[in-house]
Amino acid sequence: MQTSTIDQAASALKRGRAVIFPTDTVYGLGVAVDAAGGPDILYDLKERDAGKPIAWLVGGLDDLDRYGRVVPELARTLARTFWPGPLTLVVKASDEVPPAFRSAEGTIGLRMPNNATALALVRAVGCPLATSSANVSGVRAPRSLDAVDPAFAERVGLVVADDADGDKSGVASTVLDCTQDHPVVVREGAVTIADIRALS
Structure with a gap:
């Protein structure tokens, strides 16, 4: 499986293409929210019914208030404690979240991943990445580059490997x-x- 550099992947993301890349939990499939009109390309690639919300990977704590509206103080405390890390906070979406990415209730899920490659991609693109796991719906999410289905990767076209590759937490x-x-x-x-209760 041929892999791409962060610069190559960022260039593709800025053109609205989807890219496979590592996170701290699994290998993910993402699009740049400023370039993609919505999450449809992710639904198509994953062969998943549209409508299930797609969370965003963000680059910093400030993004919670940028993309969230009326964010409760507890959410900020949780972000300060567990970001970067495996905690997705669902908040009311601000006007900076395109309607196509909001849930039916007008919310958005935000997470800052604890993975240098994922964060480098977010920062290189300059906006969050709407991300799901890099697999067809119903198939086990890949915890390593070797576990990414080659046929799925070929459909996506661009794969970024992890500098410190190894099995993700899963x-x-x-x-x-x-x-x-x-x-x-x-x-x-x-x-x-x-x-969570320890902080609330």
Whole structure:
């Protein structure tokens, strides 16, 4: 499987193309939110029904308030504690989030990954990456470059390898809905409910 440099991948992302790249949890499939009109290319590649929200990978803590609206202080505390890391915070989307990327409820999931390659891509592109796992829906998410399906990679066209490659954790990020008075765990992953309760 031929791999691309970060510069090559960033150039493709800026043209609205999808790219496979490493995160701290699995290998991901992403598009640059400023260049892609929406997440449709991800749904098509993954052969997944449209409508399921696609979380964004962001480059820093400031992005929580940039892309979130009326962000509760607890969400900021959680981001300061667990970012970069496997915690996705669902917040009300600000006007800077294109409608095509918002959920039906007008929310967006944001996460800062603990992976140097993913963060370098976000920063090289200059905007968040809407990201899902790099696999067809229903197939196990790849924890290493070798586990990425070559046929899937060929359809995408661009793959970035990790400088420090090895198996990713394989444990999905915890998804926490911070749009209500009290946060609600949508999916428990690497960050446990006990971790979250310790701060709330």
